[in-house]
Amino acid sequence: MPAIGNAQLKLLERLSNACAVSGDEGEVRKIVLAEIEGRADEIKVDALGNVLAIKKGSERKRLRVMLSAHMDEVGFMLVADDGEGIFRFEVIGSIDPRQLPGKAVLVGRDHTPGVIGARPIHLTTADERKRAIPVDSLRIDLGPGGKAKPGDRATFATPFRRVGPSLLGKALDNRLGVATLIELLRNAPPNVDLLAAFTVQEEIGLRGAKVAAFALDPDLGIAVDATPAHDQPSWDGEPAPFYNTRLGLGPALYVADRATLSDPRLVRWLTDSAEAAGLPYQIRQPGGGGTDAGAIHRARAGVPAVSVSVPHRYPHTAASLARLDDWKNTLALLHTALTRLTPAVLAGER
Amino acid sequence: MKSLIQKLTETFSPSGYENAIREVIRREVEPLADELRVDALGNLIARKGPSTGSGPAKGKKRLMLAAHMDEIGLIATHIDENGFVRFTGIGGIRPQALTGGRVRFVNGAAGVIGIERLSDPSKAPTLEQCFIDVGATSPKDCPVKVGDVCGFDRPFLDLGRRLVAKAMDDRIGCAVLIETLRALESTPHEVYFVFTTQEEVGLRGAHTAAFGVEPEIGLSVDVTGTGDTPKGSRMAVSLGKGPAIKVKDSGMLSDPRLVAWMCAGAEKARLPYQREVLEGGTTDAMAMQVSRAGVPAGCLSIPSRYIHSPSEMVDYEDVQNAVKLLTALVSKPIEW
Numbered sequence: 001m002p003a004i005g006n007a008q009l010k011l012l013e014r015l016s017n018a019c020a021v022s023g024d025e026g027e028v029r030k031i032v033l034a035e036i037e038g039r040a041d042e043i044k045v046d047a048l049g050n051v052l053a054i055k056k057g058s059e060r061k062r063l064r065v066m067l068s069a070h071m072d073e074v075g076f077m078l079v080a081d082d083g084e085g086i087f088r089f090e091v092i093g094s095i096d097p098r099q100l101p102g103k104a105v106l107v108g109r110d111h112t113p114g115v116i117g118a119r120p121i122h123l124t125t126a127d128e129r130k131r132a133i134p135v136d137s138l139r140i141d142l143g144p145g146g147k148a149k150p151g152d153r154a155t156f157a158t159p160f161r162r163v164g165p166s167l168l169g170k171a172l173d174n175r176l177g178v179a180t181l182i183e184l185l186r187n188a189p190p191n192v193d194l195l196a197a198f199t200v201q202e203e204i205g206l207r208g209a210k211v212a213a214f215a216l217d218p219d220l221g222i223a224v225d226a227t228p229a230h231d232q233p234s235w236d237g238e239p240a241p242f243y244n245t246r247l248g249l250g251p252a253l254y255v256a257d258r259a260t261l262s263d264p265r266l267v268r269w270l271t272d273s274a275e276a277a278g279l280p281y282q283i284r285q286p287g288g289g290g291t292d293a294g295a296i297h298r299a300r301a302g303v304p305a306v307s308v309s310v311p312h313r314y315p316h317t318a319a320s321l322a323r324l325d326d327w328k329n330t331l332a333l334l335h336t337a338l339t340r341l342t343p344a345v346l347a348g349e350r
Numbered sequence: 351m352k353s354l355i356q357k358l359t360e361t362f363s364p365s366g367y368e369n370a371i372r373e374v375i376r377r378e379v380e381p382l383a384d385e386l387r388v389d390a391l392g393n394l395i396a397r398k399g400p401s402t403g404s405g406p407a408k409g410k411k412r413l414m415l416a417a418h419m420d421e422i423g424l425i426a427t428h429i430d431e432n433g434f435v436r437f438t439g440i441g442g443i444r445p446q447a448l449t450g451g452r453v454r455f456v457n458g459a460a461g462v463i464g465i466e467r468l469s470d471p472s473k474a475p476t477l478e479q480c481f482i483d484v485g486a487t488s489p490k491d492c493p494v495k496v497g498d499v500c501g502f503d504r505p506f507l508d509l510g511r512r513l514v515a516k517a518m519d520d521r522i523g524c525a526v527l528i529e530t531l532r533a534l535e536s537t538p539h540e541v542y543f544v545f546t547t548q549e550e551v552g553l554r555g556a557h558t559a560a561f562g563v564e565p566e567i568g569l570s571v572d573v574t575g576t577g578d579t580p581k582g583s584r585m586a587v588s589l590g591k592g593p594a595i596k597v598k599d600s601g602m603l604s605d606p607r608l609v610a611w612m613c614a615g616a617e618k619a620r621l622p623y624q625r626e627v628l629e630g631g632t633t634d635a636m637a638m639q640v641s642r643a644g645v646p647a648g649c650l651s652i653p654s655r656y657i658h659s660p661s662e663m664v665d666y667e668d669v670q671n672a673v674k675l676l677t678a679l680v681s682k683p684i685e686w
Contacts, residue, residue, distance in 0.1 A: 242427070283496045287438050
């Protein structure tokens with residue numbers, strides 16, 4: 001049974017601090033390739049940059065299980081040089097523009113430090129402060145001589161931290177999934193063929209997973225990701241009906257989001273596995289959002305698919321916050337469920 | 351055929367939960383098909399005619415006829431401390447069609463839809479302001495849990511020539527396919543009658559079924575809107591003027607050769623038909639058309655009023671004429 005100790009936390013720290021905005025995932029890919037070297041029967045990097053690793057089981061009648069975790073993160077791309085180290089930029093993936101002014105960033109593969117400048121309160125009017133500043137009015141300021149060029153990506157500069165029972169970082173979405181998948185590959189159970197896909201370009205439309213699923217042609221697919229928790233105490237003590245997930249209640253299992261209706265047999269397999277092992281779980285509130293499962297289930301003639309996510313607060317901002325215990329339970333549930341996976345799971349009624 | 355339509359429309363199978371309707375349809379088509387299979391996403395695929403493998407002979411085609419068997423529905427997102435069920439939609443749900451409606455869950459539980467007190471009663475409520483009352487008083491005695499799925503609960507209504515039901519979209523298409531399969535004595539083609547899943551959430555079943563079937567022609571059978579109700583949409587399709595041959599909708603341009611083939615087929619068989627341009631909405635044909643290296647695609651539509659409400663209305667003669675037209679079309683060799 002894989003466990004999360006100091007080594008795994010160190011790995012998550014390196015992964016979270018790495019910069020891998022969609023389309024430029026090289027820094028995370030390098031870490032992944034080093035960590036899984038020698039742990040799979042076949043490892044390759046495909047045409048779009050996905051890392052595909054196949055670890056064959058040893059028992060008879062094995063299902064081919066695709067596990068997908070996206071390596072990319074939301075961020076920025078410099079688009080024009082205004083001179084004196086000041087750059088215009090665009091957002092890559094979805095980030096609320098209200099989250100941007102005043103944030104420190106790292107630019108390019110050298111992690112050149114910079115800041116998304118904001119006018120100080122002394123120099124703004126009350127009217128101006130009521131409105132969000134559109135992205136095309138914002139600039140990234142590297143200072144004169146700042147080494148960067150249009151096309152370079154940038155991320156928030158928040159270093160990974162442990163905060164009490166929590167994990168804090170800029171890219172827990174989805175380095176939590178990447179770290180989980182690395183541990184599952186290292187501890188792959190013998191009853192399945194584990195097809196690990198560390199995917200690219202999820203944040204801009206599940207593009208890596210689409211081609212990865214076509215290539216791997218699995219019997220079933222599981223996206224391992226991180227999902228928002230919007231569970232802060234309410235001002236009036238009334239429990240809010242819309243929270244997506246809650247911290248501390250364990251891995252979030254998907255029934256429906258905008259991209260996928262999970263295969264009900266796989267949801268039952270996961271909940272049965274959790275209950276048999278005494279592990280906590282929660283059903284993510286059906287609604288919007290999407291994971292790599294949205295691309296996987298539509299591959300070729302169809303693939304039964306489901307998603308499992310670690311809940312975290314404040315994703316797609318400079319710093320999100322997850323609970324260490326939720327991560328541990330997510331890894332434990334996935335591992336225990338995989339060890340129980342037989343062809344009977346898919347032979348049953350939907 | 352009316353009793354078949356009643357049986358199909360009174361079955362609850364929202365997108366992703368097509369078990370029940372698949373079993374109903376399976377019982378109908380099993381004795382009629384030369385081969386039957388269910389694929390990974392739950393599409394029910396029935397073959398009629400010779401299995402030709404690759405490269406059928408001249409005039410003989412591998413056809414995919416698709417009607418989706420899923421229906422729009424609701425999915426529970428939260429059970430509050432008094433046992434009220436909050437929900438979101440599966441497929442295109444309009445809140446103004448919900449109030450006072452009754453729902454039936456896949457697990458058998460039933461309920462009624464209520465709304466919060468509106469600060470502006472002249473405005474339609476949002477989905478977030480609606481809830482389902484299943485007669486529970488707490489999460490403990492609530493028969494519904496987060497992730498459970500339900501459909502509208504409304505019995506089939508026979509008005510003589512006009513028929514009304516929930517899920518007429520697209521059980522009426524399923525009925526047309528079943529009756530065509532029944533009427534089809536012989537065909538030179540390899541015809542796949544595909545009852546697809548998850549159409550209402552984005553043509554997902556048809557997408558994967560088309561990859562698996564690899565058709566040379568793709569034809570969907572689905573409902574389309576009309577322009578014949580008081581101050582309704584402007585659309586040159588009416589109930590009772592025959593099945594509609596789609597030229598365009600917002601997701602697909604029909605292959606002109608298919609449109610011509612279908613119109614000529616209707617004229618030859620002396621069947622009424624209408625040419626259809628639908629400005630909002632699309633069908634499984636969109637997914638078939640861009641499958642693999644591309645598939646000539648079209649759609650035979652059943653004109654329908656009040657689509658995506660719990661009471662969708664079709665004309666029984668249009669339905670019967672659709673069966674006649676489709677049967678005539680696939681009975682003969684196709685040349686172009």
